Amino acid sequence: MRRPRGFTLALAAALAGLVALLGLPLLSLLLRVRIPDLAARLQQPAVLDALRLSLVTSTLATALVVALGLPVAYLLAGPSFRGKTALETLVQLPMVLPPTVAGFVLLLAFGRQGALGPLLAKLGLTLPFTTAAVVVAQAFMSAPFFISTAAAGLREVERRYLDAAATLRATPGRIFRRVMLPLALPALAAGAVMSWARALGEFGATITFAGNLPGVTQTMPLAVYLALQSDLDAALALSVILVLVSLGVLVLLRTARLRPIAPPAPAPPPPAPPLPGDRPALRALGDAP
Amino acid sequence: MSRPLASGAALGAAFGMAVGAAAFASALTGALAAVDGARPAPAAPGRAARALTPSQDGVLTVFAAASLTEAFGEAGTAFERRHSGIRVRLSFGGSQQLAAQLRLGAEADLFASADDRAMAVVRRAGLLADAPAVFARNRLVVITPASNPGRVERLADLARPGVKLVLAADAVPAGRYAREVLDRLSRAPGFDPDFRRRVLRNLVSEEENVRAVVGKVRLGEADAGIVYRSDLSAAPPGEIRVLEIPDRYNVVAAYPIARLRGSPRGALAAAFVRFLLSGEGQAVLERHGFLPGDAGAPAQRGATSGAAPRAAQRGATSGAASR
Secondary structure (H helix, E strand, O other): OOOOHHHHHHHHHHHHHHHHHHHHHHHHHHHHOOHHHHHHHOOOHHHHHHHHHHHHHHHHHHHHHHHHHHHHHHHHHOOOOOOHHHHHHHHHHHHHOOHHHHHHHHHHHHOOOOOOHHHHHHOOOOOOOOHHHHHHHHHHHHHHHHHHHHHHHHHHOOHHHHHHHHHOOOOHHHHHHHHHHHHHHHHHHHHHHHHHHHHHOOOHHHHHHHOOOOOOOOOHHHHHHHHHHHOHHHHHHHHHHHHHHHHHHHHHHHHHOOOOOOOOOOOOOOOOOOOOOOOOHHHHHHOOO | OOOOOOOHHHHHHHHHHHHHHHHHHOOOOOOOOOOOOOOOOOHHHHHHHHHHOOOOOOEEEEEEEHHHHHHHHHHHHHHHHHOOOOEEEEEEEOHHHHHHHHHOOOOOOEEEOOOHHHHHHHHHOOOEOOOOEEEEEEOEEEEEEOOOOOOOOOHHHHHOOOOOEEEEOOOOHHHHHHHHHHHHHHOOOOOOOOHHHHHHHOEEEEEOOHHHHHHHHHOOOOOEEEEEHHHHHHOOOOOEEEEOOOHHHOOOEEEEEEEEOOOOOHHHHHHHHHHHHOHHHHHHHHHOOOEEOOOOOOOOOOOOOOOOOOOOOOOOOOOOOOO
């Protein structure tokens, strides 16, 4: 398809602008760092602590978000029900809340003197100042990214497959596991990656709700922020390490190249007469993109 | 479009990268325009930035330590009353954070720091227009929530295992002073030399400015915190309890203020400093729990601890009754 020249120019201009906005800061960061300094810092226990903490908490947070968010996404992808709009709004809320405000309200809810504080204390749990609190803060801020994407992906699954499975007497649970999930897998994976990335970069809610203590709650973003105030070279090195780790994981996931998984067919189905206006959707299942 | 999901992973990855980078990159202030510490900060970036903003000759911008929030708020209002048409714009934060911002090119007319270290950072970057003057002093106190969940009744209780202590980070003036106090107490009779180490084992969070410490204690999340005496006037009396630190183990924090180079409002900035050092300005500071500065004299740098001018201290500020 040949694009008209004006359209191409507009595309090119937008692309240049976005690449500049996102790429230049990244580039200037990478250009300013000195490799030997970087290597030296990677061996410092404080840095390794922060890195380990960041990776562990963001992974746990993403697991939590997927576990709790997938059923919610399933609900949001389905037909309307009373309160659905309210649920959708609630799910979007952390995305529009300033992170520090989020940390504050988390304290008001789960802090020692918070609404649920006494109950948690009875169970022997205090959240603030613990690594668990970091996971909670990250999960809170990153949940909308997964749920929205997952719901959109689940919504995209063609009804005909769900109906077909239903006519074959599959229960809703089976339909979800064997039809919806495999077909929506790329979207679910994309949502999980987005959520993980947001969790990794989480700062405001973490420092307000979980606090800042090296080895316990000081994740990489917190370490960078504090280093900025006293040691710019340390901030530089920490930032590069964080960016490289993030990029590495994303590239790794990208090369996994998740595709919709087609159910294994024991025998090819008899060719059905094409319905009017039908698209060759069945063929699409086995095609390489 | 036959296969919208096939590129979902790629889009998601790209968007996720942007989101993740943006979330923490917001803490990276202006890496592009970073000032090289080896030479004095060029005024050019500042002037270029000023060209983009409308001329604001009647606005005095003051970067001030977080502990000065209420005192400078009142002083600023009083100053505006004296100089009609002038507005005082205040930006508060940890002194080390403000110093870092100034180094990276932030614009201000005055910098009021809680210690000489942050001021030295700004001085080494060549940003000061003149020598700093000490306009106020401060001492530290230990605070606990009113309900005292950690049962901290005496200073020695700070070392009891399980007490949740919150301090400002080491780079923050209040954090450095607090650790110095713990050091002195470790050498005091009645305390064992291990005191500081045991207390720091109770540390659950290092905040980036002293007011964040106050906040955690007020919210009841921390069992104890070490903050400035002046911070007491900012907290409602019923919310916190105070444990006094004996003067001989306490530090005296000297607050320097200096005009910044490149500001077109040098005369106005100097007038604000004079106001702070005047009787009215010192009264405002005293009302908020500060000790007197060096009235009318240039600062003695490095005089942050030990012998302080024995100025008359007012009686306990509201809510400071220690039980």
